[in-house]
Amino acid sequence: MNSWLEKKSKLTPETTPVHVAIIMDGNGRWAKNQGQERVFGHQHGVAAVRSVIEGAAELGIRYLTLYAFSTENWNRPRAEVDALMTLMVKAIENELDEFIENNVRLQVIGDFARLPEECRTALQNAINKSANNTGLTVVLALSYSARWEITQMARQVATAAAEHKLLAEDIDDQTVASLLATRNMPDPDILIRTGGECRVSNFLLWQIAYAELFFVDKMWPDFRKDDLLEIILRYNARERRFGKTGDQLQSH
Ligand code: FPP
Numbered sequence: 001m002n003s004w005l006e007k008k009s010k011l012t013p014e015t016t017p018v019h020v021a022i023i024m025d026g027n028g029r030w031a032k033n034q035g036q037e038r039v040f041g042h043q044h045g046v047a048a049v050r051s052v053i054e055g056a057a058e059l060g061i062r063y064l065t066l067y068a069f070s071t072e073n074w075n076r077p078r079a080e081v082d083a084l085m086t087l088m089v090k091a092i093e094n095e096l097d098e099f100i101e102n103n104v105r106l107q108v109i110g111d112f113a114r115l116p117e118e119c120r121t122a123l124q125n126a127i128n129k130s131a132n133n134t135g136l137t138v139v140l141a142l143s144y145s146a147r148w149e150i151t152q153m154a155r156q157v158a159t160a161a162a163e164h165k166l167l168a169e170d171i172d173d174q175t176v177a178s179l180l181a182t183r184n185m186p187d188p189d190i191l192i193r194t195g196g197e198c199r200v201s202n203f204l205l206w207q208i209a210y211a212e213l214f215f216v217d218k219m220w221p222d223f224r225k226d227d228l229l230e231i232i233l234r235y236n237a238r239e240r241r242f243g244k245t246g247d248q249l250q251s252h
Contacts, residue, residue: 007229011059015236017189019063020056020228021211023203024048026195026219033219039083044221046091053095055225057102057136059232063185064138067203071111071145085115088142089122096126103135109181110144139185146205153179182207190235192228194220212238 024045031041049066056064069084092106099106106126115123123140156179160166166175177183188204191211198215200208214231216223241249 004226004229007226007233008059010233011236013060016060017232017235018061019065019186019188020061020190020192020232021065021067021188021204021208022052023067023191023193023195023201024220024223025193025197027221029195030219030221038080039087041219041221042084042087046087048220048223049091050095051224052228053104053136053138054102055228056138057104058225059229061136063188064136065109065141065182065185065188065204066138067141067144067201069110069142069144070202071143071148072202074114074143085119089119092122092126096129099126099130099138100133103133105130105133105135105137107137107139108142109139109149110142111148112143114143137185139182141203144181145202147202149181150206152181176206180206187211189240190214190231192216192231194218194223210240210242212240 027041027045028038029041030044031038034040052066053064068088073084074081098104106123108123108127112120112123119142123142153176157166157171157175161168182204185207187207187209188211191200191204191208192214193200194216196215196217196219200213212235214234216227216231218227239246239249
């Protein structure tokens with residue numbers, strides 16, 4: 001039997017994560033290992049993005065957040081930044097019809113204004129055309145970092161407080177969550193990082209408070225939907241206690 005279908009049949013709506021977030025790392029090293037330029041790795045990274053989106057949609061995952069470009073990535077050589085932006089525009093334009101066909105909705109989190117105009121136009125077009133889709137939501141984190149996001153939130157809180165629209169004692173975690181770029185999205189159940197490094201690199205720091213973390217050695221261009229499913233099955237073998245004891249969970 002097809003191993004994808006066999007493994008997929010082990011999941012039920014209850015055991016399927018609602019939100020999976022991924023730090024797609026290792027494109028550069030993957031390319032260097034083959035004696036190629038870093039951009040070659042990013043180009044092959046698009047095939048991994050396509051496979052994982054397809055897999056997430058087939059599994060009934062509601063949100064898939066992909067760390068495509070961090071605030072810190074602006075410090076990379078200009079040629080690499082330009083190549084990444086061009087690649088992103090092309091990928092979005094190429095995939096849009098498929099998104100619409102598969103009921104996939106596109107959203108973006110990050111400092112949108114900092115992106116090149118061509119990139120903003122392609123993204124806005126894809127966001128608008130897919131806005132009414134009700135299947136998987138793909139969230140691209142672009143020019144994103146959690147510290148940027150938290151700083152923006154703090155500014156909004158300070159402004160609202162100065163205008164007497166918010167009292168200090170009324171601020172709770174709902175207030176904070178409602179002012180982050182991820183407002184209206186559930187927190188990730190799973191955070192995956194490819195490429196062998198064990199760090200979270202300024203990604204969704206508030207939102208991953210209770211996420212299960214998976215660090216895998218595979219470089220991003222080699223990652224496929226089967227790897228995603230494998231991780232989800234491992235996730236199901238873990239017990240999420242949210243600060244409670246194991247006994248408390250079993251009495252429910
Ligand atoms: C990290 O690898 C990868 C990135 C910074 C870019 C990820 C972008 C893509 C896979 C293309 C995205 C396309 C769409 C449509 C979302 P790295 O360059 O940091 O690798 P390294 O750690 O080996 O240097």
